[in-house]
Amino acid sequence: xxxxxxxxxxxxxxxxxxxxxxxxxxxxxxxxxxxxxxxxxxxxxxxxxxxxxxxxxxxxxxxxxxxxxxxxxxxxxxxxxxxxxxxxxxxxxxxxxxxxxxxxxxxxxxxxxxxxxxxxxxxxxxxxxxxxxxxxxxxxxxxxxxxxxxxxxxxxxxxxxxxxxxxxxxxxxxxxxxxxxxxxxxxxxxxxxxxxxxxxxxxxxxxxxxxxxxxxxxxxxxxxxxxxxxxxxxxxxxxxxxxxxxxxxxxxxxxxxxxxxxxxxxxxxxxxxxxxxxxxxxxxxxxxxxxxxxxxxxxxxxxxxxxxxxxxxxxxxxxxxxxxxxxxxxxxxxxxxxxxxxxxxxxxxxxxxxxxxxxxxxxxxxxxxxxxxxxxxxxxxxxxxxxxxxxxxxxxxxxxxxxxxxxxxxxxxxxxxxxxxxxxxxxxxxxxxxxxxxx
Numbered sequence: 001x002x003x004x005x006x007x008x009x010x011x012x013x014x015x016x017x018x019x020x021x022x023x024x025x026x027x028x029x030x031x032x033x034x035x036x037x038x039x040x041x042x043x044x045x046x047x048x049x050x051x052x053x054x055x056x057x058x059x060x061x062x063x064x065x066x067x068x069x070x071x072x073x074x075x076x077x078x079x080x081x082x083x084x085x086x087x088x089x090x091x092x093x094x095x096x097x098x099x100x101x102x103x104x105x106x107x108x109x110x111x112x113x114x115x116x117x118x119x120x121x122x123x124x125x126x127x128x129x130x131x132x133x134x135x136x137x138x139x140x141x142x143x144x145x146x147x148x149x150x151x152x153x154x155x156x157x158x159x160x161x162x163x164x165x166x167x168x169x170x171x172x173x174x175x176x177x178x179x180x181x182x183x184x185x186x187x188x189x190x191x192x193x194x195x196x197x198x199x200x201x202x203x204x205x206x207x208x209x210x211x212x213x214x215x216x217x218x219x220x221x222x223x224x225x226x227x228x229x230x231x232x233x234x235x236x237x238x239x240x241x242x243x244x245x246x247x248x249x250x251x252x253x254x255x256x257x258x259x260x261x262x263x264x265x266x267x268x269x270x271x272x273x274x275x276x277x278x279x280x281x282x283x284x285x286x287x288x289x290x291x292x293x294x295x296x297x298x299x300x301x302x303x304x305x306x307x308x309x310x311x312x313x314x315x316x317x318x319x320x321x322x323x324x325x326x327x328x329x330x331x332x333x334x335x336x337x338x339x340x341x342x343x344x345x346x347x348x349x350x351x352x353x354x355x356x357x358x359x360x361x362x363x364x365x366x367x368x369x370x371x372x373x374x375x376x377x378x379x380x381x382x383x384x385x386x387x388x389x390x391x392x393x394x395x396x397x398x399x400x401x402x403x404x405x406x407x408x409x410x411x412x413x414x415x416x417x418x419x420x421x422x423x424x425x426x427x428x429x430x431x432x433x434x435x436x437x438x439x
Contacts (some may be wrong), residue, residue: 030318030338030347034060035208036135036170038072038179041188041201042162049080049154050162057146061139061338062318062349063211063400065172069133073112074165080153082106087126087149088113104154110167115147126150133173136314139336140351162203170209176216179209213401219243222283222403224396229290230386231412237279241404244280275306275363282307283398285317289391296378301350303398305360305369312360316351318397322390323377324348332357332373345394387414
């Protein structure tokens, strides 16, 4: 009996732990309200159905949707068809053989809809479409974080008995998003006639889609390396930070950090585009503490792309650091502070300058693609210290994905005072002391 009771307690504990992991994985303390919102507005009835507008709004502050862009799907309840569509395209027409005089645009019970390309002709467009499914992060570019398309739905007899579509799914651009069921909501209101009149939709359905790396089952997409002016040792990314396994029984074709080789043809066929490194990550973020002054200190941040094929357009970094509660200055990146919850290190969002470095280009045969900037950070003299890893970030995200950090005991440290210092170390200690105390 006692053994059974212990077993039940252990089982309950395991269930609680699993539930805790799932919640923590979906909840982001740096972006607690982040989601991609799906809104369907019915704004006109037709003889056999209705006209609707579908709006996709990215409320994530720093997670954007890259090419090949979003793909939205659901399942009809009453065998509805799509007669026509502007601002998006259905990937399959489906079986329309039961229609003779007029053929619908899409007869699929579970249609999949994607955005149009920028080259789409004017008659197929809406005002916020045609960016190949790309949605920018809301904190970086709010106007381009939204997309919508219009469609005419039919095949409903008489006055339509409209039912909410089921099984809403979002690929953006891959798996990882879970959408809540569409529910009836307060009808959307729009302002027309130059602001003199408000009109509202007949019905509005809404859903929120949230991202989880647990659902996506992704390996880390990036890693972090560290270095400082006061230690010649460079802390590399942890070995196999992202993936050293095999793909389709093809082992990695490269070893040795820093060596960059063009991919083999079979690697390209298997989507293995990554250059040869010990960490085997497509992206590396390097944090280098350059100098230390009385009132501020200077860091160089470099983002390197080891992918031979894929560029990263509209990339961004989120960095958590205790010094970010002071003012910052960057030279080659834009930045903004992010609100954080109590007890969490301050965070800042960085992204490229227009027409300069918003594109992180792919690697070539000689070097990875890279973008870099210096960051000046003011000191809080009551808490500033170079010891105990204070000079290094607590966490870094690239395009919303958490980067693999080195272990704290691997961080570059101040020279060990327990060892007999060299003349150079004596001089270095003296310089740091004089600068820090403003002598």
